[in-house]
Amino acid sequence: MEMEEPKGSTTQHFESPRRGSTSSDLLTEKTIHAHSAALAAALEDRPSPWSKGYLRLYAICLLIYLCSTMTGYDGSLMGSINAMQAYIDYYHLPPKGNSGTGIVFAIFQVGQMAAAPFVWLSDWKGRRVAIFLGCLGVCVGTVITATSPTLGGFIAGRFVLSFFSTIAATAAPLYLIEIAPPQYRGTMAGMYNTLYYFGSILATVTVYASNLHLTNKGNIAWRLALWLQMWMQKTENMPAKLTDPRLIGKDRVDEARIVVARLHTNGDTNHRLVHLQIDEMTESVRVEGLLTFRKMFDLRVLFKSRARRYRLALNVAFSWFGQFSGNNIASYYLPYLVANVGITSVNTQLLLNIIYAIGGWIPAMIGARLHDVVGRRKMLMGAALGMAVCLFITAGTAAGYVNTGSKASxxxxxxxxxxxxxxxxxxxxxxxxxxxGEVMSNDMRAKGMGVLQLVGGCAGFVNTFAAPIKYWFYVFFAFFDIFEFIIIYFFFVETKGRTLEELDEIFEAKNPRKASTMKTTLRQRVTREEGGNKRVSVDVV
Structure with missing residues (x-):
């Protein structure tokens, strides 16, 4: 059935569920309606992604991305410096691969875990305050590490740096998730972590150049890279206001509407996408409320229903997977890994670090876009199998070199x-x-990201501090990646293209994974009647 609507309006039509389907296999009618309304609103007079509003949004995102650059710089900094003999001699470090070296790396994960209980600051005082304080603390930690005459002081500086970096790096992606429009959230927010590689490249290039030209200049050869860690902390001067439920919860609905329109619809406050998002935020605040000082340490919000426990389980699983897939072993200990297969030149090892970072950055940027095209689950499952294959081959060829000395291996x-x-x-x-962050509801998100940091720090600590650096250890991670594939297939929810508030309905389904992956066809039909009236129909079949 179709009916004429005023110009600019949208009508959605829904067909009955497929015969033989059960309620546990299908999205609820409310969820289907919400998803169809979101699609129709996004397609109706959608602003160009190169319009003034979107360009403003991109500029804000680029500024926030520097928080990831900061993390990436540090992630490769120690792996590169640890290949320099001057640094090892200055602090009288034990032989490479020894646990004494590992604690210098692992203290970063300790600081990350220690900061996890404090990430609620971004819910209480806002994302901007958390990012500002985090960046300021990183500056303090940088000064301590760059000037410390003792290993103990250096480790303490690393702890301070990690603690505050975690607070900033937790608030930054939350900010991006909440200001990005749903149809581009995977791309715009996903690009955040790809800038990790930019920081990694900066660190490895700096250390490589220092080792090449400053080896006769004393400790500046390795301290220079430590000092340069401060330059990225200018993320503290952010010009944008938050576009999230806190504005609505403080009776600033009109202000929230203006900010959403400015960033998502080129200033058109009457656009249906603006009305849809504001309505969803209002409903979310009505149901969940905002964080108060009294609720700051109340963790029951993470466990008090089956849906919330499911959300938390996904958060914990992906937090662990992100640090325990074999990636930390490769990034932190790459100089040692290549030494194990016959490359002992420090300059060559550092150069390979640079290539590794570049080889990660390009596919990471491509992947950020593909997550909005292919979907989260398919991308993650394909990568898990691909990583397992790569690690099995790496283990076999490394074993071949160790046992035979084959250069080809x-x-x-x-x-x-x-x-x-x-x-x-x-x-x-x-x-x-x-x-x-996507799988957490609004009132769970900051505390859930605290869990992310705690679990991720624990996983990083285990495989950085305790893992033996031998070729057969690749086999362990290969089997773990297969385990990841199984968990993702059976339990992970697809979040592609859905608003954050719409996912609330998904998690209320009997089987959230099935609800999120139900195959529906959304067919849009646009016709124009006499007088220029537009009629848009969206059918769910």
Missing amino acids: SSASIAFIYVFGSVFALAYTSMQPIYP
Whole structure:
């Protein structure tokens, strides 16, 4: 049935559920209506992605991306510096691969876990305050590490740096998730973590150049890279206001509507996409409320219903997967890994670090877009199998080199370490801080991201501090990646294209994974009647 509507309006038509289907297999009618309304609103007079409003949004996102650059810089900094003999001699570090070296890396995960209970700050005082304080603390930690005359002081500086970096790096993706329009959220928010590689490239290039030209200049050869860690902290001067339920919860609905319109519909406050998002935020605040000082440490919000426990389980699983797929072993200990297969030149090892970072950044950016095209689940499952294959081959070729000294085996082993890094980056990098935030409801999100940091820090600590750096350890991670594939297939919810509030209905279904992956066809028909009136029909079949 169709009927004429005033110009600019949209009519949705729904067909009955397929015969033989049960309610547990289908989305609720409310969810279907919400998804269809979101699609129709997004398609109706959708502003160009190069319009003034979107350009403003891109500029804000680029500024926030620097928080990820900060994290990536540190992630590769220690792996690169640890290959420099001057640094090892200055702090009298034990032989490479020893647990004494591991604690210098692992203290970052300790600081990450220690900061996890404090990430609620971004819910209480806002994302901007959390990012500002986090960046300021990183500056303090940088000064301590760059000037410390003792290993103990250096480790303490690393802890401070990690603690505050975690607070900033937790608030930043939340900010992006909440200001990005639903149809581009995977791309715009997903690009955040890809800038990790930009920071990694900056760190490895700096250390490589220092080792090449400053080895006769004393400790500046390795301290210079530590000092340069401060330059990215200018993310504290953010010009945008938050576009999330806190504005609505503070009776600032008109202000929220203006900000949404400015960023998503080129200033058109009457656009249906604006009305849809404001209505969903209002309903979310009505049901869940906002965080108060009294609720800050109340963790019951994470467990008090079956749907919330399911959400938390996905958060925990992906947090662990993001740090325990074999990626940390490759990134932190790459100089040692290549040494195990015959490459001992420090400059060559550092150069390979740079190539590894570039080889991750390009597929990570491609993957950020593909998550909005292919979907989260398919990307993650494909990458899990791909990583397992790469690690099995890496283990076999590394074993061949160790046992026979074959240069061909050595080259193949290094090549598949790089292929592994690219596969991981394609699907996992962009989603690491995004998917756990997507599956959390508004009142769970900051505390859920605290769980992300706690679990991720624990996983990173285990495989950074305790893992033996031997070729057979690749086999362990290969089997773990297969385990990841199984968990993702049976339990992970597809979040592609859905508003954050719409996912609330998905998790209330008997089987959220089935509800999110139900195959529906959304068919849009646009016709124009006499007088220029437009009629849009969206059928769910």
